[in-house]
């Protein structure tokens with residue numbers, strides 16, 4: 001299961017800056033609206049410290065994290081559905097995404113022009129208006145799609161399953177300045193604006209400055225601004241929560257790997273994410289809990305403590321299960 005997130009927002013709100021920070025891919029970020037025309041696509045490993053610990057324990061040759069794919073598209077403006085700005089054609093690039101990350105400008109900097117050319121004077125009100133513009137454009141793009149689908153159906157009633165943009169869960173990412181990072185009142189007001197959707201607060205500019213720092217340096221750098229987690233971590237956490245996802249782990253000498261599944265998935269379904277044959281020929285799953293494994297230090301120790309379980313077809317997977325599937329093909 002490949003998690004794919006599409007980044008939308010008005011021009012010049014920091015989408016590409018954020019995309020660069022998330023992927024270190026070097027996509028063009030520039031201080032003029034519509035810097036992005038072609039979509040930028042980047043695949044990023046999901047940070048998971050459990051894998052590092054398993055890799056040490058199993059003296060693993062290869063570590064394979066779960067991944068998330070980000071798609072950064074051109075900014076939308078009011079009237080995009082009627083061809084304003086760059087139009088809305090590039091929304092097609094995010095139809096296959098499971099979630100939308102809606103980036104909203106919430107920083108003050110008069111050198112960076114807003115899409116409406118107005119000065120940034122009331123962050124809360126402007127954020128609300130900006131959000132409404134984007135959401136309306138997403139709705140209008142869906143209306144357009146609906147009309148096309150209906151016209152097609154008249155000719156050929158074959159059922160076509162079109163993913164609508166407005167059906168996708170949205171995570172609001174407010175791009176705040178240094179003050180906004182710790183302004184609890186502002187954050188609470190912005191949260192209120194978009195609830196029940198998840199809201200996260202990042203400073204894209206700071207995140208970008210960290211692009212060539214290692215993990216420890218990043219952590220220290222962010223801590224100096226009172227920030228606990230980087231944008232990638234925040235966004236992934238919000239996406240997993242919004243989409244009801246969790247991960248399970250496989251571990252051995254050859255490979256340690258994290259896999260993304262839906263919460264509530266059964267053992268055979270989890271097996272199916274590795275290989276469809278594993279699901280078809282599923283016999284049982286040998287499972288231990290990551291925390292037990294970490295605490296006891298090895299699979300043998302977990303087994304000796306009676307904490308290695310054999311689970312059958314109806315077992316519901318838990319986050320952090322370390323699994324070996326038994327199957328017959």
Ligand SMILES: Nc1nc2c(ncn2[C@@H]2O[C@H](COP(=O)(O)OP(=O)(O)OP(=O)(O)O)[C@@H](O)[C@H]2O)c(=O)[nH]1
Nearest residue numbers: 011012013014015016017030031033034035036075
């Ligand atoms: N002060 C400040 N400037 C930022 C921040 N994030 C982005 N910028 C600047 O704003 C400008 C626009 O950023 P981009 O990331 O290119 O914006 P975009 O949303 O991708 O814009 P389009 O591709 O044109 O839709 C750049 O000059 C960035 O350096 C921020 O958090 N604070």
Ligand SMILES: [Mg+2]
Nearest residue numbers: 015016035036
């Ligand atoms: Mg851009």
